[in-house]
Amino acid sequence: MDDTLLLLISALDSTLRVSTPLVLCAMAGIFSERSGIIDISLEGKLLAGAFAAAAAAAVSGSAFVGLGAAIMTSVVMALLHGFACITHRGNQVVSGLAINILASGLTVTLGVAWFHKGGQTPTLSGDARFSPITLPGAETLADIPLLGQIYTELLSGHNLLVYVAFIAVPITWWILYKTRFGLRLRAVGENPQAVDTAGISVTLLRYRAVICAGILCGIAGAYLSTGQNAAFGKEMSAGQGYIALAAMIFGKWKPLPGLLACLLFGFLDAMAVRLQGVSLPGIGEIPVQFMQALPYILTVVLLAGFIGKAVAPKAIGNPYVKER
Amino acid sequence: MSIKSITTGQSDAVGEQSAPPPAIELKAISKSFGLVKANHNVDLKVLPGTIHGIIGENGAGKSTLMSILYGFYEADSGDIFIHGHKKTIHSSRDAISFGIGMVHQHFMLVETFTVLENVMLGAEGGTLLNESSKTAREELIKLSKEYSLSVDPDALTGDLPVGLQQRVEILKALYRGAEILILDEPTGVLTPQETDQLFKILDILRSRGVSIILITHKLQEIMAITDRVSVMRAGTMVSERETVATSKNELAELMVGRKVLLEVDKTDANPAEILLEATDLTHEEGGVVLLDSVSLNLRAGEIVGIAGVSGNGQTQLLAALSGICPLQKGSIQIGDVKITPKAHYSPKEFRDIGVGHVPEDRHRMGMVNAFAARETAIMGFHEDPAFNGKILMDQKAIEENCTRLMHDYDVRPEDPSLKSANFSGGNQQKLVLAREMDRNPKVLLVGQPTRGVDIGAIEFIHKNLIKMRDAGSAILIVSVELEEIMSLSDRILVMFEGRIVGEVSGKDANAQQLGLLMGNAGNQKADLPPDEKNKDISNRKNDHSEEVAV
Amino acid sequence: MSSPSKTLPAWIDVGLIPLINITFAFIVSGLVIFIIGEDPIEAVKLLVYGAFGNDYNLGYTLYYTTNFIFTGLAVAVAFHASLFNIGGEGQAYIGGLGVGLLCLALDQYVPLWVILPLAIIVSGLFGAAWAYIPAYLQAYRGSHIVITTIMFNFIAYSLINYILTNVLIEPGSGSPESRDLLETAHIPTFQDAFGWFGIKIEYTPLNLSILLALISSVFVWLFLWHTRWGYAVRMLGFNNNAANYSGINTRRVIVGTMCLSGALASFVGINEIMGVHHRLIMDFPAGYGYTGIAVALMGRNHPIGIVIASLLFGALYQGGTELSFEISTIQKEMVLTIQGFVILFCGALAYMARPTIERFFFALTPKNQTVAAE
DSSP: HHHHHHHHHHHHHHHHHHHHHHHHHHHHHHHHHOOOOOOOOOHHHHHHHHHHHHHHHHHHHHHHHHHHHHHHHEEEEEEEEIIIHHHHHHOHHHHHHHHHHHHHHHHHHHHHHOSTTTOOOOOOOOOOOOOOOTTTEEETTSTTTHHHHIIIIIISSEEHHHHHHHHHHHHHHHHHHHOOOOOOOHHHOOHHHHHHTTOOOHHHHHHHHHHHHHHHHHHHHHHIIIIISSSTTTTTHHHHHHHHHHHHHTTTOOHHHHHHHHEEEEEEHHHHHHHEOOOOEEEEEHHHHHHHHHHHHHHHHHHHTTTSOOOTTTTTTTOOOOOO | OOOHHHHHHHHHHHHHOOOOOOOOEEEEEEETTTTTEEEEOOOOOOOETOEEEEOOTSSSSSSHHHHHHSSSSSSSEEEEEEEEEEEOOOOOOHHHHHEEEEEEESSSOTTTSSSHHHTTOOOOOBBBHHHHHHHHHHHHHHHHHTTTTOOOTTGGGGOHHHHHHHHHHHHHHHHTOOOOEEESSTTTOOHHHHHHHHHHHHHHHTTTTEEEEEEEEEEHHHHOOOOOOOEEEETTTEEEEEGGGOHHHHHHHHHHHHOOOOOOOOOOOOOSEEEEEEEEEEEEEEEEEEEEEEEEEEETTTTEEEOTTTTSSSHHHHHHHTTTSOOOOEEETTTTTTSSHHHHHHHHHHHHTTEEOOSSOOIEOOOOOOOOHHHHHHTTTOEEEEEESSSOOHHHHHHHHHHHHHHHHHOOOOOTTTTGGSSSHHHHHHHHHHHHHHTTOOOEEETTTTTTTHHHHHHHHHHHHOOOTTTEEEEEEEEHHHHHHHHHHHHEEEEEEEEEEEEEEEETTOOHHHHHHHHTTTTTTGGGHHHHHHHHHHHHOOTOOOOOOO | OGGGGSSSSSSIIIIHHHHHHOOOHHHHHHHHHHTTTTHHHHHHHHHHHHHSSSSHHHHHHHHHHHHHHHHHHHHHHHHHHTTOOTTTHHHHHHHHHHHHHHHHTTTTTHHHHHHHHHHHHHHHHHHHHHHHHHHHHHHHOOOOHHHHHHHHHHHHHHHHHHIIIIISSSOOSSOOOOOOOOGOOOBBBBHHHHHHHTTTOOSSSSSSSSHHHHHHHHHHHHHHHHSHHHHHHHHHHOOOHHHHEEEEEEEEHHHHHHHHHHHHHHHHHHHIIIIIISOOOOOTTTHHHHHHHHHHHHHHTTTHHHHHHHHHHOOOOOOOOHHHHHTTTTOOOHHHHHHHHHHIIITTTTSSHHHHHHHHHHHHHHHGGGGGGO
């Protein structure tokens, strides 16, 4: 019994770790897409952020310098996206794709040129990484059955950025629904003309939205290379930006459901590893590949309107042209 | 044009100018889009605390003028004075800060927002919503009470009926402190009851000192609610009147103008058998009734014109009669074929049974700008065996087809490979007409036959339409150009709000009477319930010469 | 209202502006090379030699070109119906699966000339089937095709992974691969083909699939500009309302176009499975599906442009690989960087230069012919 509990706690524990970049990227996607800008460049911003964080941390020896570099890099890419989509009214999907491919190329090109390690960055240690934080009282509470175990094993012992990610959700929610900026941002994704006639600049508003997306993706990138891992590796984002995109859609472009979708997808991932070779009673062995594909399958099913309806912001994908 | 009479008319009206400065004064406003002069030297004076109507046909420049006033466009030249002070308005933000509010024809509302959120948007009064929404709610409730504009602040805007949505728009403007309120065709989407409601509201607003500009094409509304009225035509302000001192008849005349009829050489029609009979066509979209029990027939050898201000169901009528939009209710009989909602015919099948269609907007539908002329010339017929081998298309036949059409219909330059977009408007239209007429359709539907077309081409197009009529086709023409309708049609039907509200014989028609019908002021019968009204019209069908208008 | 842009002459629209965009992309790429401390001119020299310098290099270049033609055409065909097919990668995967299954089933029994046509058909059907679902969802249920095709790429990857690790894996083997195909399922390489005429060249993966690529290009050209179906596709892409007006069943055209697109992408499987690897393996589409988007954008969605752009990208890939051997600081990922800039400047920022050029053009030419439209 205790074993199963421990197993579950360890699965949930790794769910949190796996979900962290998803949560941050999904929130980033919400900022961008709720303002009407399609953002398939989450992946590229994540990857670029990861590289910048690892590189800067390696040089400076400080994880926080790395974090700053990651955010800056990711914001620059977001601004590039904005420049193409908002200022020049380019195709938002094409722009996002360009950014993803650029990130794949540039991170390795620059990485090799700067560190000569075949695209890797030097291994980080000490202050150059975000190390696990033990929450107060974790050790003393460890012996209390269930609650203590959950506190110590599950909630305590993550690095700072994990907590940041989960705090980012209520903050995103708060910004979207409780601030003037959020109100306008939601409006501009639905009906930019309404915003324009209310005397607010659509362009400025959308730029601010993509910058928010950049910041969050940068944090996610820093988590990948300086929190979860101890260096940057080629293609280390490995499609997580796309999973986050799927999770955001699955969460219907809303922060809390988006968080749940990220946790669900993270949990599926954590279970995929643990269930490998395990035969479940009545079902048999679930192929790990099926578990990996499940987030995407679920998202397609949702998009097809078979479970509920995912309604995208109305003005998404359309550049705003004032004069007609 | 009767400019003389206008200037005299104006000087009459301006006589008693003494007390406070006008709420709005526009002086010599001009605005062009490319080569089109949307506004030309327009003057306007709106006195404080009055309702000022601006009336005019489509494209008269009313909306452009108001967009300039609201900062959506910037005028090329001219001055704007607000309460006597000269102001420059670069953006909506400026307009709002000068106390101008606007209720657009298409509401500027976020449907997923609550009423309160919509009202606050852009005027939140603080970075955090909690505080500001509390004050906004109080203010909104206060405004609601003050102006009897009751609406639930927490209702989802998209769920509200259009009448209430409009109310939200008005509240939005008032919330921003608007003292001058512009309403652009506010009744277009409203039911008669909602319209009454709106007018009551406007009345209250006026009594509280709000100055209101009401843009409309409905004479009835001008007469019912305004204090003064300005008439626009073709981008210019042609006249200003005190409402009590004018009449529907005079306004209709001013609005349409005493234009010289284009001379069209035509003999009397000899209508023969009915080629197309539409019965009881009704179409609804998103709660708005676009077609309301429309019945009409087209006979061989006659041209039937549909007159009306655009947006009164003409587009939907063409879509229904050509198969572009499946029928919801009613039926169309063409020869032996009966098309009903259950027995749908595609546009291609309509063509196969002899219905040609020149769409109202060639750029939107009738042609593909990026296509070579020869490709545009086979639209709708691209599967015709004449243009196809077993697998590949017969480029030579396609080319020859286009050359022949261009030659027969005088399309210039006579180059089948030229991109369709690079022809002038008149030549584009001739190409589209050539395509549709060349097959000798039994029934030809023509939307805006000469929109954006030069004089020479107009004459050519009109001549060819008459020729086709004389060859025994039934032709239906939809046009917002009244003189075109009058000069071409053997029979004229007037549409208003999705209904046919009148039928006039082409010979007896005069602009004033049609103008009244188009503004739904010609005839009380139009307000009858649909059933009776239809009976009314179908009774008249046999006698083309009888006029409906009183 | 007619915008003045209509009246820019074709040579500026189709020639100059794309050229300027590509130049931008290459200049910025050169800048990156400069930033990492290498000489861009030297790099270009090495790259060109690495791509075209001898029969070995050229063979590789053309081998890459083959794949790019397939995926570039796939993207272009969908683009003509104004559909964005990002699913080339997955469609190639599933097409390859079809090829692999067919060859594994038949290679012991029948010769190549039976297998090859069947393989082309089966590959096409598999690829089309994989494109069918997103297309159907777009046409009939309004799901955004960009998102669904992205999702389907990942699903395809997992599916192949499963089949290879659990079904097709050779007993006792540790790596997810099928058994080797017999000679009867090998498409002759150029080395073989030249050998028939007694000419000896070095082995490269270049094989006769490139003929299929060229045939496909001609086919796409004929289809789009010389058949009634292609006519319908282009009309839908240009003007949805006009297509409706012309009696075209737009939903069916959407589905049909995507199926054709999927089939074209799937032929990457023919080249890779039957021409090069001779067994079904993981990761054989190697990003070709995504590169196809750059190829299509650069080739202006025209088969001739696509063949040229494919050759350019083939040269970049091969030259880039050689370059990375010569200059250790430059990796073959430099090619990805260039590709990213090409997509950015030729795609997302395609209209950036336009207003400036328009201003120049209209300043230089007297205003006589511009009045043509209205």
